Amino acid sequence: MTSKKIILTGSFGVGKTSLFNQFIFNKFSDKYLTTIGVKVNKKSVFVDGEEVNLLVWDIAGEVSQDKVPTSYFLGASGIIYVFDLTRPLTYKNLEKDIDYLKQILPGGLIKIVGNKKDLLEEDAIAKVVNDVTMPISILTSAKSGENVEDLFNDLAKSLIK
Amino acid sequence: MAESHKPIHDEVLLDRLKEILLWDDRKELDEIKQILDTRAHLSERVSPIIEEHLSALKETFSEDYKEIINKLIEVKLKNSQEEIVNSLYPSLGRMIKKYIGHQFELLKENIDNSVKKTFSPAGFKRRVKSFFTGVKESELILSNANNYTIQEVFLIERDSGLLMGSASLHTTFDQDVVAGMLTAIKAFVEDAFKKEKQELEFIEYGNYKIVIQTFFSYYMAAAIDGTMITQEKFDVEESMHDFASAELTGAKSSEVSNSELISKKLYEYFIKK
Numbered sequence: 027m028t029s030k031k032i033i034l035t036g037s038f039g040v041g042k043t044s045l046f047n048q049f050i051f052n053k054f055s056d057k058y059l060t061t062i063g064v065k066v067n068k069k070s071v072f073v074d075g076e077e078v079n080l081l082v083w084d085i086a087g088e089v090s091q092d093k094v095p096t097s098y099f100l101g102a103s104g105i106i107y108v109f110d111l112t113r114p115l116t117y118k119n120l121e122k123d124i125d126y127l128k129q130i131l132p133g134g135l136i137k138i139v140g141n142k143k144d145l146l147e148e149d150a151i152a153k154v155v156n157d158v159t160m161p162i163s164i165l166t167s168a169k170s171g172e173n174v175e176d177l178f179n180d181l182a183k184s185l186i187k
Numbered sequence: 188m189a190e191s192h193k194p195i196h197d198e199v200l201l202d203r204l205k206e207i208l209l210w211d212d213r214k215e216l217d218e219i220k221q222i223l224d225t226r227a228h229l230s231e232r233v234s235p236i237i238e239e240h241l242s243a244l245k246e247t248f249s250e251d252y253k254e255i256i257n258k259l260i261e262v263k264l265k266n267s268q269e270e271i272v273n274s275l276y277p278s279l280g281r282m283i284k285k286y287i288g289h290q291f292e293l294l295k296e297n298i299d300n301s302v303k304k305t306f307s308p309a310g311f312k313r314r315v316k317s318f319f320t321g322v323k324e325s326e327l328i329l330s331n332a333n334n335y336t337i338q339e340v341f342l343i344e345r346d347s348g349l350l351m352g353s354a355s356l357h358t359t360f361d362q363d364v365v366a367g368m369l370t371a372i373k374a375f376v377e378d379a380f381k382k383e384k385q386e387l388e389f390i391e392y393g394n395y396k397i398v399i400q401t402f403f404s405y406y407m408a409a410a411i412d413g414t415m416i417t418q419e420k421f422d423v424e425e426s427m428h429d430f431a432s433a434e435l436t437g438a439k440s441s442e443v444s445n446s447e448l449i450s451k452k453l454y455e456y457f458i459k460k
Contacts, residue, residue: 027446029349029350029363031347031348031349031367063371063375064371064375065368066348066364066367066368066370066371067364067367068361068363068364068367079363081347081348081349081363081364081367083367083371095374095375095378096378097374097375097377097378098371098374100346100347100374101344101345101346101347101348101349102347
């Protein structure tokens with residue numbers, strides 16, 4: 027069985043922990059509890075019959091990625107950068123943050139995720155996608171669970187290829 | 188002209204008359220003024236009166252003001268409960284620690300005394316061991332009395348926190364998650380205090396301890412339940428180094444990445460014995 031370390035990062039309140047809880051425990055809570063430091067959990071997914079252990083590190087949100095301790099990223103195979111589709115402030119520095127993450131994890135896989143899609147209408151989502159300067163990997167809703175499994179399964183697939 | 192001089196003459200006469208009549212009164216007034224204006228003189232007169240009142244107050248103070256003071260203290264205590272606890276906590280902690288230390292010393296002394304009185308073969312053997320190793324007999328007895336067990340051992344990739352192998356006496360929690368969280372805690376502590384070339388080596392809560400030894404690309408952590416003396420902690424660290432040099436240094440990468448094989452070796456080395 028292969029094990030991979032995945033980092034969930036992004037600004038505060040974008041729904042990283044909700045994605046984490048939805049993926050690991052199939053649970054969602056409306057209560058907002060800020061993450062202190064980091065929370066680690068795991069879930070196994072199957073890729074072409076092979077079991078992959080995903081060790082997900084849910085890191086406390088920071089406005090800028092250079093505020094996150096770099097040691098958390100060490101040895102990671104992939105990063106999920108989450109932003110909130112309803113809060114432009116959370117994707118304003120997207121390009122700068124992604125450049126920084128590429129520097130600290132060269133060769134690492136980075137997925138850009140727009141979360142809270144359940145809160146916007148289709149045309150509003152299209153406008154945000156248009157405004158964001160980098161290609162978004164997937165749009166998710168941690169609340170309804172839409173695309174959450176797909177996000178992690180796709181990531182696992184890309185990692186063991 | 189003579190008429191104009193007359194009132195002046197009368198005034199002078201009146202002043203002289205006043206002087207004669209009020210001489211004693213003025214003298215007394217001057218003396219009083221001097222007493223009031225001079226601190227030393229005033230103190231000489233007033234002090235005994237104050238002293239007298241003060242000693243009377245001392246005698247009756249607790250009775251007269253008891254209720255007011257009780258009420259004040261009660262209010263102050265109620266309002267600053269947290270403050271009081273905060274200021275007492277460290278002192279109490281130190282006192283308890285000191286007390287326990289003292290009791291421990293007494294215990295060691297008692298053991299020493301009983302050892303001196305014991306002539307059993309075991310006692311003789313212990314004495315010989317103590318003589319040759321330089322370890323006090325009391326410590327040898329205590330070390331036998333100490334009840335600690337290695338509950339779990341983890342071999343973890345240093346950077347990623349991924350588990351390379353583990354062995355447990357009783358599995359309590361997902362070991363992959365424990366390895367990840369341990370790495371996160373370790374990374375946090377080392378990052379936060381930024382002490383060059385220093386690693387987190389020990390975590391303790393209550394009777395539970397985690398002894399950590401970091402190597403180049405991995406680290407080992409042993410979760411221990413029970414009490415252990417410094418020498419025993421050192422022994423566990425030494426065992427980790429022995430295991431690393433015997434089983435990991437120079438091993439083929441396929442062996443090191445074989446989690447099952449590593450776990451089996453860890454079990455035999457740390458848990459089974």
